Amino acid sequence: MGFNNSDRQLPSQPSAKNLKFEREDWTHFRTVEGLQQKAGVAASKLRRLVLKELADNALDTGAEVDIGQLSSGGYFVEDDGPGIDGSPEEIARLFSINRPMISTKLLRLPKRGALGNGLRVVAGAVLAPEGRLVVITRNRRIELRPEREGATTVVSVEPIDFPVGTRGPTTRTSTARLP
Ligand SMILES: Nc1ncnc2c1ncn2[C@@H]1O[C@H](COP(=O)(O)OP(=O)(O)OP(=O)(O)O)[C@@H](O)[C@H]1O
Ligand SMILES: [Mg+2]
Secondary structure, three states, X not given: OXXXXXXXXXXXXXXXXXXXXXXXXXXXXXXXXXXXHHHOOOHHHHHHHHHHHHHHHHHHOOOOEEEEEOOOOOEEEEEOOOXXXXXXXXXXHHOOOOOOOOOOOOOOOOOOOOOOOHHHHHHHXXXXXXXXXXXXXXXXXEEEEOOOOOOOEEEEEEEOOOOOOOOOOOEEEEEOOOO
């Protein structure tokens, strides 16, 4: 069969309409295989990628970043930037795999390339091994659970104190049990 005739069907082929698959793009964020595709890194590097995405976000605010390991086995990425805007539900949406691209950086950093996906990758990497995320920002400790259905759930919100004058409202994100 010539290239020009490539749309011709062999008698044994099913009709073209039966070959049309449709799947929401965000479903790729649910599995390690899909995440590898979306993020462009091998499974063994996903943990590093998550920490990089969180550190990128921290550095984008112009803040200083501190990264470390928790005694629970997870990691934290902490910055002394402005904190994350919004209610716990809005923050959960930022960490949801099924959200559209959301970014505050389009105007400020027009040459950055792909935008608004970092936290979806983070949520997916926590979801795949059924981990949880804790975001501490603006005097709240928000525990989040990414869900297979797409929208991340707010598990709990607790007030938390930062010593006045030592450090401003801080974003602290810890990820446990990454692949
Ligand atoms: N540490 C943080 N401090 C303040 N705002 C944050 C922080 N982390 C995330 N955000 C907010 O959440 C938005 C979404 O973050 P996300 O990492 O998903 O996308 P992005 O950083 O805009 O683009 P990309 O990560 O794809 O380069 C950011 O644009 C920013 O407004
Ligand atoms: Mg980012």
